[in-house]
Amino acid sequence: MLLYIHIPFCDSKCHYCAFNSYTDKFHLKHNYMKALVKQLEIELKYLDDNNEKFETVFIGGGTPSSVKFEEYEKVFELITPYLKEDCEITSEANPNSASKKWLEGMKSLGVNRVSFGVQSFDNNKLKLLGRSHNSKSAITAIQNANCIGFNGINCDIIYGVQGDRFDSLKDDFDTAFSLPITHLSAYSLTIEEGTKFFNKSEVKIDDEELSYEIFDYIKSCGFDQYEISNFAKAEKFQSKHNYGYWQHKEYLGIGAGAVGYKNNQRYYPSKSIEEYISNPLNYEVENLSNDDIKVEKVLLGFRCSTGVELSIFSQKELEKVNDLILDNRLKKDKTKVYNLNFLLADELALYIIE
Ligand code: SF4
Structure with a gap:
């Protein structure tokens, strides 16, 4: 059994982002975290009934680092008895908000793997993507995470963006590999409806050859590809959580816009933060044949x-x-x-x- 927790707050909206995240609802953070706890308390009964424990936990978003680490204390209090030994506990983080204090706080709660939404070390490309951090803050955040002692550090890089050439991407990968990361996710840009990039097809490059070149280069740097977008420095650094999804394991989905899967059903809590706070147990359910x-x-x-x-x-x-x-x-x-x-x-x- 896996656990996914969704944090739908972001400091700004990236131009390609279709995730359920809000930049203008920070005043709801505290009540949102209380609603998370309420949903979690109920959902944990499924583990009691099936005598199960969590193999992995993933806190994603949105931007988990936009919420103070103290707000996660109750969540960890609840889930700790349900964690398997060696449970992989990942939190996503953005370089601008993942301060040393936040990283230390999350580590003290039990997070042992951190995944940074870096996307590029080129400040012009970061601007084009609408990211709120710069190259320097990404480097500092990764170095801080390493000093604090996380078992695994992932760096997300996006490719297939207007202006990308193999050489410019190679610079991004070289910078990433000069840092103490254990895992790299290299995603091709997708243009989604409802984003700033929608109707701007020129920002996306479709180049299969470039993908193969990138894959070969990353592999030559000692990171093995174990999924279309994911590369690990050694097998022990592969994301067990994502692997669980690909193996079709069951997962609890906690939070506004999260998705859960159990008993051959997918369930979807409300995407609206306000609705979620007023009733975190109001799900849409999809039966899978x-x-x-x-x-x-x-x-x-x-x-x-x-x-x-x-x-x-x-x-x-x-x-x-x-x-x-x-x-x-x-x-x-x-x-x-x-x-x-x-x-x-x-x-x-x-x-x-x-
Ligand atoms: S930080 Fe992530 S979730 Fe937030 S807007 Fe950017 S891509 Fe979307």
């Missing part, structure tokens, strides 16, 4: 190194799997099949599934 679950397992399994259980395929589908193995697109062992090119994940999955 066995076919939905199968499609998700194949799509997710092919996007990362976890692979897909052979037992979920029909005879006809297995024939297609075998064709793709002969074609060197997939490989298999006794129980699973693995994709050899994550960029082709969707294409291969849709070809195989009937």
